[in-house]
Amino acid sequence: MKIAIYYFSGTGNTELVCKKWAEEAKKHHIECDLFKVEDVKEEKIDVSNYDKVGIAYPIHAFNAPRVLWKFTTRIAKLSAKKPAFIIMVSGEYMTLNHSSDYKVARILKRRNLVIESEYHYLMPYNMIFRHTEKRAYEMYKTMLALSELDVKEYLAENKPHKLKEHLSVHFFIWLIRIEQLYAPLYGKMLRIKKKKCIKCMKCVNSCPLNNIKYADGKFKFGWHCTLCARCSFNCPTNAFSCGFLQFWKVNGRYKFKEPEIEEVDKHKRYCKKSYIRYYKEASERLNQIEK
Numbered sequence: 094m095k096i097a098i099y100y101f102s103g104t105g106n107t108e109l110v111c112k113k114w115a116e117e118a119k120k121h122h123i124e125c126d127l128f129k130v131e132d133v134k135e136e137k138i139d140v141s142n143y144d145k146v147g148i149a150y151p152i153h154a155f156n157a158p159r160v161l162w163k164f165t166t167r168i169a170k171l172s173a174k175k176p177a178f179i180i181m182v183s184g185e186y187m188t189l190n191h192s193s194d195y196k197v198a199r200i201l202k203r204r205n206l207v208i209e210s211e212y213h214y215l216m217p218y219n220m221i222f223r224h225t226e227k228r229a230y231e232m233y234k235t236m237l238a239l240s241e242l243d244v245k246e247y248l249a250e251n252k253p254h255k256l257k258e259h260l261s262v263h264f265f266i267w268l269i270r271i272e273q274l275y276a277p278l279y280g281k282m283l284r285i286k287k288k289k290c291i292k293c294m295k296c297v298n299s300c301p302l303n304n305i306k307y308a309d310g311k312f313k314f315g316w317h318c319t320l321c322a323r324c325s326f327n328c329p330t331n332a333f334s335c336g337f338l339q340f341w342k343v344n345g346r347y348k349f350k351e352p353e354i355e356e357v358d359k360h361k362r363y364c365k366k367s368y369i370r371y372y373k374e375a376s377e378r379l380n381q382i383e384k
């Protein structure tokens with residue numbers, strides 16, 4: 094079997110999941126090609142050589158990022174139906190988030206790609222607040238274990254997995270697609286604090302939409318931002334000022350290692366029920382294979 098996974102990852106979490114899927118697929122002698130959507134340059138994308146096609150993204154305001162669904166419109170229509178699967182990654186396991194692929198699903202269907210399987214992994218927030226390293230590591234370890242199981246069940250044993258969702262939420266999530274509406278404005282309002290900036294150009298070179306330009310000693314921001322948070326999250330000196338979302342800014346990569354020092358978890362009550370449900374469902378599934 095040969096599969097492709099096309100993914101967008103703002104700050105690396107979705108990429109970690111996709112790499113784990115590719116590694117696990119290999120163990121089952123399944124060829125898995127990974128493509129970052131921003132690196133795919135063809136105007137029309139031919140997926141006819143693959144047996145299954147995966148689409149992976151971080152959830153942004155209960156939706157798939159605009160850059161991702163715009164990418165899916167470039168996939169060439171197939172002459173016959175082909176199975177597809179979705180990998181979503183988010184900071185909270187809310188049922189609302191399970192429907193984030195409704196628009197992508199419609200676009201794929203028109204191209205004869207039918208979603209037969211869906212996965213939702215919890216990974217730490219890159220916006221709103223910073224999870225503690227302990228919680229980030231717990232999410233990471235669970236994602237690795239679940240991915241191993243998911244790849245085995247779905248790709249090796251052909252057992253698809255569907256997420257529970259309520260169709261009634263589609264209208265709600267369509268309504269709050271803030272990213273699509275406000276992302277360009279957010280990008281335009283980004284600023285860099287001169288005193289803090291060390292001119293490493295990491296932000297300029299890594300923006301997936303080339304939205305940040307540097308010329309004559311000045312940074313300029315365009316209207317193409319997809320609100321992925323990559324620039325401000327990875328800035329080594331935390332020099333970004335993020336306009337109306339400054340209060341939600343998260344800066345600095347997670348270590349995904351057992352922390353040496355215990356941090357105070359200021360957000361332990363946040364979405365507590367959905368986290369408990371995620372770990373409960375995960376441990377039930379993982380326990381089943383141990384028996």
Ligand SMILES: Cc1cc2nc3c(=O)[nH]c(=O)nc-3n(C[C@H](O)[C@H](O)[C@H](O)COP(=O)(O)O)c2cc1C
Pocket residue numbers: 101102103104105106107108150151152153154155156182183184185186190216217218219220272320321322
């Ligand atoms: C603009 C924006 C909106 C987000 N909205 C949500 C959301 O609605 N629900 C959620 O659980 N996480 C949300 N997140 C958090 C990300 O989905 C989460 O941190 C994810 O792991 C990031 O993956 P990445 O590193 O591949 O970009 C949002 C992040 C950003 C930047």
Ligand code: SF4
Pocket residue numbers: 285289290291292293294295296297327328329330331332333
């Ligand atoms: S990543 Fe940060 S320090 Fe580097 S150029 Fe951009 S703003 Fe300046």
Ligand code: SF4
Pocket residue numbers: 280283299300301302303304305317318319320321322323324325
């Ligand atoms: S400007 Fe920053 S947030 Fe916007 S797309 Fe570029 S890297 Fe992402």
